[in-house]
Amino acid sequence: MDIKLARLGERGKEEPVVLVADGSGGHKYFSLGALTQDIDGAFLASDGVERTRQALTAGELAEVSASGVRIGAPVARPGSIICIGMNYAAHAAESGSAPPEIPVVFLKPSNTASGPFDAAPIPPSSEKYDWEVELGVVIGREARYLSDPSQALECVAGYLVANDLSERNYQLPGAAGQWTKGKSLPASTPLGPWLVPADQINAGRLQLQTRVNGEVRQDSSTADLIFDVPTLVHHVSQYMLLEPGDVILTGTPEGVALSGRFPYLQPGDVVELDIEGLGRQRQEFYREGASQ
Known part of the structure; x- marks a missing residue:
């Protein structure tokens, strides 16, 4: 069923x-x-x-009845949100980097998770807030030091749509540029709308698309991943304990604002993300006020 x-x-x-x-x-x-x-x-x-x-x-x-009811992230606050950087060759190129030879791994705080249709805050001093549609992998069984990628899919409960929102000024340039700073902002990881069980999805061949104000920005397939889902789960398990409910974000394809081809997000912009079989997200962006 x-x-x-x-x-x-x-x-x-x-x-x-x-x-x-x-x-x-x-x-x-x-x-x-x-x-x-x-x-x-x-x-x-x-x-x-x-x-x-x-x-x-x-x-x-x-x-x-679900009429008029808010849809939250489909997984309660994950223990860990593990992210993979530059996992599509074309995205690595538009970021000015060579495709990685081993997975690039970083973490986002679990408190960045938000609902797929929640209004999305742009940080008060942000100038380069960017979108990233990503296939999310939800862990369903503990994984540590897996001996082979063939064991990895046994540890996957299912898949979801994710948006890895990123502030590029915080992430990249200068001595103070750090991925953690650029990837940890409040509500910067919309998840959902659904968690679809792994046995219903061929994660190796899914279309991904992002539209900003109705215009297509990203349009790719998970078939273009440099490191596929089994490889990623196996690799990450060598460096950290993966627990049920954790989420791995598998990287974003080309077509982000960092490429220089598109403007960064502004208040009033609407971003829609879609992954085949996993549903669609929609966020309207606003400028968050500075704390008093």
């Missing part, structure tokens, strides 16, 4: 649900409250996806 997992409700009060196609192009929503309090690492590690399918088949889940 094909399903999609989501979390609905106000920020910090999201309720877990499962979506099932209704046969007319839409979805029916069912509460997961009978199985779990949230879509988190504990749920995923305890065969939550399969238990959800079994409960649906048995008619044990109550149907709920």
